[in-house]
Amino acid sequence: MVKGRRLHLINSHILGAFNFDKKCTALDEYRERGRQINIKLLHDKFYEPFAEDYKQVWDLMKEKEDLFNHVLYADLSREGLKERSQRQINHIVPKCNVTYESIQENPLRKLGMLTGIGSNDLISGTRSLVHFCLYIETVQNLGTAKHLGIIKRAYALKDYGCCGMTELGHGSNVAKVETTATYDHSSRELVINSPTPTAAKWWIGAVGKTANMAAIFCQLIVDGTNHGVHAFVVPIRDYETHKPINGVTLGDCGHKSGLQGIDNGFLLFKNYRVPYDALLDKYSQISPDGKFKSHIKNKEKRFGLMLTGLITGRCSIVIVSELHTRNALTIAIRYAAVRKQFGGEIERPILDYPVHRFRLMPHLAKDFAANMSMKLICRLYNGRFRLIDSEPESPDVTEFHALVSVFKALHGWYGQKAIQECRECCAGHGFSSYAGFAKLRADNDAHMTWEGENWVVIQQTSRWILKVVQGTFKGHPIRSPYLQFIYLNATKPRFSNKEQLKHAEWLISLFEYRCNYYITESLNKLQENGRSYQDMTVAWNRTQVHYLIDLAKSFGELIQLKEFNNFVNDLTKKCPATGQVIANVMYLFASHVLDQETSSFKNTFDAEQAKWIAETVDELCDEVGEDSVKIIDAIALPDHVIASAIGHSDGQVYQRYTQAVENAPGCFDPPSWLNLIHETRKAINL
Numbered sequence: 001m002v003k004g005r006r007l008h009l010i011n012s013h014i015l016g017a018f019n020f021d022k023k024c025t026a027l028d029e030y031r032e033r034g035r036q037i038n039i040k041l042l043h044d045k046f047y048e049p050f051a052e053d054y055k056q057v058w059d060l061m062k063e064k065e066d067l068f069n070h071v072l073y074a075d076l077s078r079e080g081l082k083e084r085s086q087r088q089i090n091h092i093v094p095k096c097n098v099t100y101e102s103i104q105e106n107p108l109r110k111l112g113m114l115t116g117i118g119s120n121d122l123i124s125g126t127r128s129l130v131h132f133c134l135y136i137e138t139v140q141n142l143g144t145a146k147h148l149g150i151i152k153r154a155y156a157l158k159d160y161g162c163c164g165m166t167e168l169g170h171g172s173n174v175a176k177v178e179t180t181a182t183y184d185h186s187s188r189e190l191v192i193n194s195p196t197p198t199a200a201k202w203w204i205g206a207v208g209k210t211a212n213m214a215a216i217f218c219q220l221i222v223d224g225t226n227h228g229v230h231a232f233v234v235p236i237r238d239y240e241t242h243k244p245i246n247g248v249t250l251g252d253c254g255h256k257s258g259l260q261g262i263d264n265g266f267l268l269f270k271n272y273r274v275p276y277d278a279l280l281d282k283y284s285q286i287s288p289d290g291k292f293k294s295h296i297k298n299k300e301k302r303f304g305l306m307l308t309g310l311i312t313g314r315c316s317i318v319i320v321s322e323l324h325t326r327n328a329l330t331i332a333i334r335y336a337a338v339r340k341q342f343g344g345e346i347e348r349p350i351l352d353y354p355v356h357r358f359r360l361m362p363h364l365a366k367d368f369a370a371n372m373s374m375k376l377i378c379r380l381y382n383g384r385f386r387l388i389d390s391e392p393e394s395p396d397v398t399e400f401h402a403l404v405s406v407f408k409a410l411h412g413w414y415g416q417k418a419i420q421e422c423r424e425c426c427a428g429h430g431f432s433s434y435a436g437f438a439k440l441r442a443d444n445d446a447h448m449t450w451e452g453e454n455w456v457v458i459q460q461t462s463r464w465i466l467k468v469v470q471g472t473f474k475g476h477p478i479r480s481p482y483l484q485f486i487y488l489n490a491t492k493p494r495f496s497n498k499e500q501l502k503h504a505e506w507l508i509s510l511f512e513y514r515c516n517y518y519i520t521e522s523l524n525k526l527q528e529n530g531r532s533y534q535d536m537t538v539a540w541n542r543t544q545v546h547y548l549i550d551l552a553k554s555f556g557e558l559i560q561l562k563e564f565n566n567f568v569n570d571l572t573k574k575c576p577a578t579g580q581v582i583a584n585v586m587y588l589f590a591s592h593v594l595d596q597e598t599s600s601f602k603n604t605f606d607a608e609q610a611k612w613i614a615e616t617v618d619e620l621c622d623e624v625g626e627d628s629v630k631i632i633d634a635i636a637l638p639d640h641v642i643a644s645a646i647g648h649s650d651g652q653v654y655q656r657y658t659q660a661v662e663n664a665p666g667c668f669d670p671p672s673w674l675n676l677i678h679e680t681r682k683a684i685n686l
């Protein structure tokens, strides 16, 4: 008996307990359905501008496929995940030729490498980003020629850097950080201190285990006067021993909701003396006779410039949250084509059910919209990256900042909702870690918060729009090409039939009207609140809900729709059939946005118009659902990058899933705590 069981176990290990003798053809059958599209054309256009960068990174992943396969690492410890991430970074980054010179020539390449890594694993993507963007770009944007050596060492990975802005007591309100850097004229040094426990730098990526260098943000005090937040580049660990430097206390922030492989840490300083050159002194200097000077007299403006090192990080979120959303949709749509439940004698794929299409297709449409705004940010990126260095106060930089802010928030939110819905759409098997959703959701969750908390960062977009509008009251023309639609007495475009919801120009004019509507409403409310509260900060905060936040969102979605339309027009020129299929995705995006509008704008539709919108959403979900497997084939990341047991392009869901389960440690083992089961049996003596 025992011998027989052992034999069975050995057999299970070698052959697998689940014997799939027939290949599942359900996904291929779904591929035959719907309208024909030019998959290669859609793929190439969707992957712009990163096709080459991604190919390089993904080919490198293929070389060590196991190292990038999440299914194999679901049981890793916190320390194990950190080690694995370091191995991933060591395998990819040095081969990508990301040097100071190559990035000066084409800054976008860095984003390509980082988001390529992040598309598979946000842990390694972020650990690289913290160093290459937050640390290096803070030093580069705020430092001077004498700091070039530090930057080049960092590109060569001789140093590993972090960026310490957030503290235990202050996050979004960076201007109020408590860490101080006090100038000591006698030695021409700066003395860094954490004057209170809440001044501890907190959450700082790479501090926990990796970084030996830090760009830290402190209040600069010269001769007893606080000149506001400035950045300093300082060593935090000894280069040889990797131990904290005297005057620095550091540690790891512990277990988190996800991203365990990132070594977020805390930093405390006690009379830590660093030479004057630690001050990143592009905008402020202390003269040899000990006087503070800055050509930017306004303290607030100076503070704004201190944050320019964040911009690439925000752009990376704009990009990578779209990639994560796409991965979730790829898994859920492929699974839905394979999974069959109900439907009579021959069961139907769950992707056939209207309710399933209604749950998934609007997210697919939003992912397309996010891909469009991602492309816009990337088109602008190189020019703005250089302007941040040469002319940081240029209106083009402010405009870019406003665009990135709204898309950082929108894409993160789209992703979080989409990933959760995809998880639920795959129900039980979606709950398995081998499906991939748990990791995607936990990873994307951080996008809500870091690099500017979404609800705070999005306010910067509406602030910019209202500033431009207020400028027009003083006779200043609107420069930004993205705000040319502003017209304060705008009237709603005539909405006389349902077919208009499949008319791009009309939809754009409706979205323009919607944004103008929120501008007018926000201005009126702001004025009203200004009278009620006197303090303009209170009035501003009182005008966020239903007004300024909605204004920023409506602006972001207008830009997405315009970019989407350009994409569809271009696609249609090259292949009308493909253009038509993707036009439907665009109409679905627009009508779904209108249908979801929960605040005041919805009142601008009468009951019949609201019904047209809802019906159009249903119809388009159905049409797009029929084409969705092919659409996903065109835009999906390679299987080894997604690394999901249930979302593979070969459609062998059950085989891959059971294989993952069987290969997991302990699948067939008895519990190591078997004695406790025996104890339990004896616990109650009847």
Ligand SMILES: Cc1cc2nc3c(=O)[nH]c(=O)nc-3n(C[C@H](O)[C@H](O)[C@H](O)COP(=O)(O)OP(=O)(O)OC[C@H]3O[C@@H](n4cnc5c(N)ncnc54)[C@H](O)[C@@H]3O)c2cc1C
Pocket (backbone or CB within 6 Å): 130, 134, 163, 164, 165, 166, 169, 170, 171, 172, 173, 202, 203, 204, 205, 259, 264, 446, 449, 450, 451, 452, 453, 454, 455, 456
């Ligand atoms: C995984 C991870 C990694 C990180 N890595 C780094 C790093 O490397 N370096 C670094 O410096 N920081 C890092 N951070 C910190 C991150 O940047 C901050 O968490 C973020 O800026 C938000 O600050 P906070 O958490 O203190 O939230 P708070 O600013 O305290 O916000 C708390 C809540 O209050 C709301 N709120 C705040 N102000 C307003 C307002 N004016 N109006 C309306 N609502 C408001 C916010 O919306 C939020 O919901 C990291 C964080 C995480 C989670």
